[in-house]
Amino acid sequence: MKNIFLLFAFIITLNIYSQKPVFKGQEPIEQVSTVSKPVQIQWKGIFPFENDSVYFSNDFEGARLNGIIKDYDSTYTALITSENTPINVSPWYAFKVWSKHKKQIYLTLTYGEGYKHRYYPKLSNDGLHWTSMDSTDYVEFEKGDKNFGPGSLPLKVQMKLSINPDTLWVSAQELQTSKHVKKWVEALSEKPFVSNQQIGLSREGRPLTALTIGKEKTARMLIVISRQHPPEVTGYLAMKAFVETISSNLKLAKKFRKKFTVYVVPLMNPDGVDNGYWRHNAGGIDLNRDWTFFNQPETLAVSEFIKEREKKTNGKFYFGIDFHSTWDDIYYTIADSFKGNMPGLVPEWLENVKMAIPGYNPNISPSDKMEPAIISRNYFYVSHGMEALVFEVGDNTNRDFLKKKGQTSAIELMKLMLSRL
Ligand SMILES: [Zn+2]
Structure with missing residues (x-):
């Protein structure tokens, strides 16, 4: 019995003294040219999957969804790309999704070569009120082992989305356009x-x-x-x-x-x-x-x-x-x-x-x-x-x-x- 108390005391002490890793801050900033460069214009509209009655849209302010394919039944892969390069790893995404009938779909978010998934998905039914996606609906792949920075990120993520005729908004952070x-x-x-x-x-x-x-x-x-x-x-x-x-x-x-x-x-x-x-x-x-x-x-x-x-x-x-x-x-x-x-x-x-x-x-x-x-x-x-x-x-x-x-x-x-x- 006494040993168990000692063990608890030890664990409690460990918790008090174990320090959360501290973010050391970014690398020194390099001077770069700030003369304008071309940016890629995002194609805007609805991405329809008529056979499944599933629709994705990036046709709103703040949206980013650059391409999407169907992998197999109820399973899709989206591509998110940046406005130009080089650029740091802060891949913003935001899109709407709905279906004619109530159903569940799986969606994998991928980014171009050299980029990773950063922002934990937020969901909304009206574009104003947001909640974080339930962690049971979210899977990360090839996550880095660092505490901070790109080395801490997964390469891609898959999310399970419950959709219906009402619009579901999915966004990297709360939309503030x-x-x-x-x-x-x-x-x-x-x-x-x-x-x-x-x-x-x-x-x-x-x-x-x-x-x-x-x-x-x-x-x-x-x-x-x-x-x-x-x-x-x-x-x-x-x-x-x-x-x-x-x-x-x-x-x-x-x-x-x-x-x-x-x-x-x-x-x-x-x-x-x-x-x-x-x-x-x-x-x-x-x-x-x-x-x-x-x-x-x-x-x-x-x-x-x-x-x-x-x-x-x-x-x-x-x-x-x-x-x-x-x-x-x-x-x-x-x-x-x-x-x-x-x-x-x-x-x-x-x-x-x-x-x-x-x-x-x-x-x-x-x-x-x-x-x-x-x-x-x-x-x-x-x-x-x-x-x-x-x-x-x-x-x-x-x-x-x-x-x-x-x-x-x-x-x-x-x-x-x-x-x-
Ligand atoms: Zn900043």
């Missing part, structure tokens, strides 16, 4: 202290929108951007919670908005999002490599907007944040030796966020290489003196937790910035 973002922007803009404006047009002519939270004449400013990379929905969701908290009725938020104005560009890459791209804009370029050359209209519009705000208000941007998604939650910050317009703000803020969320240990990766300033964070710091960071959320981070983190991050930032005045 330009239409959804516009709705959110308009709802937020109903508040008396929030407005929005078009600051430019994307390469395909979609509006680039900036929210203004607070007064336009305020000389103390912050900038928030997100969705340079289309599939990075979890970063976008954290950004929403962050911005909604700054726009809330909290006493703290009201006080903050008297002293600071926050500008938000929630959708940096509307063409990429609506075309279901893996990473690039319609110019075939990773926007987060273009913050020195400004060859792409999306990055150029934001930089012109920042400069215009500084000039009009005779003011300064104190803080810049760019929301993304990656393999696990991480903050890419700037090393302490770089002093911007409010030195030490970011490390102190993240320490306060850590204290405010019991048990949370933020993964922080500071960079001491600011030039060339090809990414937004470096541009914010080098050209405008902003205290800046990249706020990365894991692809699979719990949606309630990322919301809480967005809210807490906003509260702690407002407190700290007010205390620095």
